[in-house]
Amino acid sequence: FTGDADPEAADRWICELEKIFVVLGCSPEKRLAYAVYMLVGEADHWWRGTYQMLAARGVTVDWECFRTVFMEKYFPESVRHAKETEFMRLHQGGMTVSEYAMKFEHLARFYS
Structure with missing residues (x-):
C-alpha cells in the first residue's frame, strides 16, 4: 500500500x-x-x-x-459517513437490477 x-x-x-x-x-x-x-x-x-x-x-x-x-x-470517519449516506439514499433509478444489486452490495459493507 x-x-x-x-x-x-x-x-x-x-x-x-x-x-x-x-x-x-x-x-x-x-x-x-x-x-x-x-x-x-x-x-x-x-x-x-x-x-x-x-x-x-x-x-x-x-x-x-x-x-x-x-x-x-x-x-476517515467523514468518508465512512458519506458512504453510509450514499447507501441510505440509493435508488435504482436508471440502473439495471444487476447494477443496482452490485452498488447495493458495495455500499452495504460501509453501513454500520
Missing part, C-alpha cells in the same frame, strides 16, 4: 490482508509485521512516525491497533 488518496483502496487493502491472514493461518503476532512490510513510500513513512508516537505513549501496537490508526488515516 502506497498511501493512495483513495479511501476505498485503503479499505480494499485491509480486506485483502485479512483474507491473506486467514488463508495463511497467520498468527496475530505476525499480522502486524506482514502489514508493515507491505507498506511502501508515503504510507511507510507515515507508519514509522505513527509507530514512534504510539510506542512513546506506551500503546501496545498490534494488528488491531495498526488497523484502527490506518483506517483513521486513510479511511
